[in-house]
Amino acid sequence: MNEVLARAVGVTRRYGDVTAVDDVSIEIPAGQVLGLLGPNGAGKSTIVNMFVGLRRPTEGRVELFGHNPRDVVARRRMGVTPQETGLPQTVRVGEAVDFVASHFPDPIDTDELLARFALTDVVRRQTGGLSGGQMRRLAVALAFVGKPDLVFLDEPTTGLDVEGRHTLWAGIREFNAGGGTVVLTSHYLDEVEQLAERVVIIDRGRVVADDSVEALRRLTGLQRVSVSIPEVPPLPGVEGVEHAGDRTHLVTHDADQLVRDLVRSGIPFSGLEIHAGSLEDAFLALTAKTPAV
Numbered sequence: 024m025n026e027v028l029a030r031a032v033g034v035t036r037r038y039g040d041v042t043a044v045d046d047v048s049i050e051i052p053a054g055q056v057l058g059l060l061g062p063n064g065a066g067k068s069t070i071v072n073m074f075v076g077l078r079r080p081t082e083g084r085v086e087l088f089g090h091n092p093r094d095v096v097a098r099r100r101m102g103v104t105p106q107e108t109g110l111p112q113t114v115r116v117g118e119a120v121d122f123v124a125s126h127f128p129d130p131i132d133t134d135e136l137l138a139r140f141a142l143t144d145v146v147r148r149q150t151g152g153l154s155g156g157q158m159r160r161l162a163v164a165l166a167f168v169g170k171p172d173l174v175f176l177d178e179p180t181t182g183l184d185v186e187g188r189h190t191l192w193a194g195i196r197e198f199n200a201g202g203g204t205v206v207l208t209s210h211y212l213d214e215v216e217q218l219a220e221r222v223v224i225i226d227r228g229r230v231v232a233d234d235s236v237e238a239l240r241r242l243t244g245l246q247r248v249s250v251s252i253p254e255v256p257p258l259p260g261v262e263g264v265e266h267a268g269d270r271t272h273l274v275t276h277d278a279d280q281l282v283r284d285l286v287r288s289g290i291p292f293s294g295l296e297i298h299a300g301s302l303e304d305a306f307l308a309l310t311a312k313t314p315a316v
């Protein structure tokens with residue numbers, strides 16, 4: 024395994040009577056994009072906040088680059104985008120980047136950063152005049168100013184439109200392609216599927232799964248049979264039916280049998296595709312709840 028950049032060892036965090044994080048151990052190796060998934064209130068933000076030094080564990084140990092996360096030596100190599108960003112409204116976009124850059128010995132070139140996150144056109148705009156999407160992109164961009172080795176992105180694309188999400192995904196991928204390590208929390212399962220190679224699923228403060236996206240998809244044993252079909256006949260073994268555009272997805276434990284039954288039904292269909300179950304199937308099975316959207 025690659026060098027471990029950060030680790031939580033047997034970490035518990037309580038707020039009064041609430042146990043937000045319960046005996047969690049996670050290692051973050053260099054070069055990985057790790058997705059932290061879980062329903063609302065599962066403890067994801069609390070875990071991120073302990074890794075970035077904003078919260079202390081009640082029990083257990085958190086290390087960032089081998090140091091206490093509050094240590095400035097460790098923090099210099101890390102970038103973070105919190106869920107909420109409280110920038111003064113009158114600060115201009117370029118000034119915000121320059122201000123953050125002044126805290127780092129070798130910051131990224133401002134123009135390069137703004138271009139990467141599609142903010143070049145608003146460099147002189149006050150942050151109070153940014154759209155919600157532009158503000159979110161700026162908040163994420165600020166995590167990358169110090170040329171970090173590791174970034175923590177807490178719900179980076181919440182509130183963004185499709186184009187804004189894709190711009191951010193491209194920025195995150197570019198950072199990872201250059202060797203950067205990413206920890207990402209998201210309510211969008213497709214986002215985690217797109218970006219992360221490994222997923223840690225948190226439920227009620229505990230790690231309920233820690234594996235590759237592929238392995239988690241296979242875990243439920245569900246498959247998706249996708250076809251274009253005018254109507255879905257009643258078939259045995261169909262666990263769920265989803266419609267997307269002119270495609271129909273049939274969720275089943277036995278794709279072979281379902282295809283045989285489909286052919287036998289005599290209803291014409293085309294464009295047959297069979298996929299392993301989605302991360303969403305695994306998420307639902309593991310947390311036994313509806314996903315937090």
Ligand SMILES: Nc1ncnc2c1ncn2[C@@H]1O[C@H](COP(=O)(O)OP(=O)(O)OP(=O)(O)O)[C@@H](O)[C@H]1O
Pocket residue numbers: 038041042043061062063064065066067068069070315
């Ligand atoms: N400062 C706090 N004081 C008291 N309880 C808190 C505090 N912060 C978090 N909690 C509680 O800890 C639990 C975990 O919260 P956390 O924000 O870490 O979850 P999350 O998985 O990030 O949720 P979400 O997906 O809604 O952002 C919740 O029950 C929450 O109410």
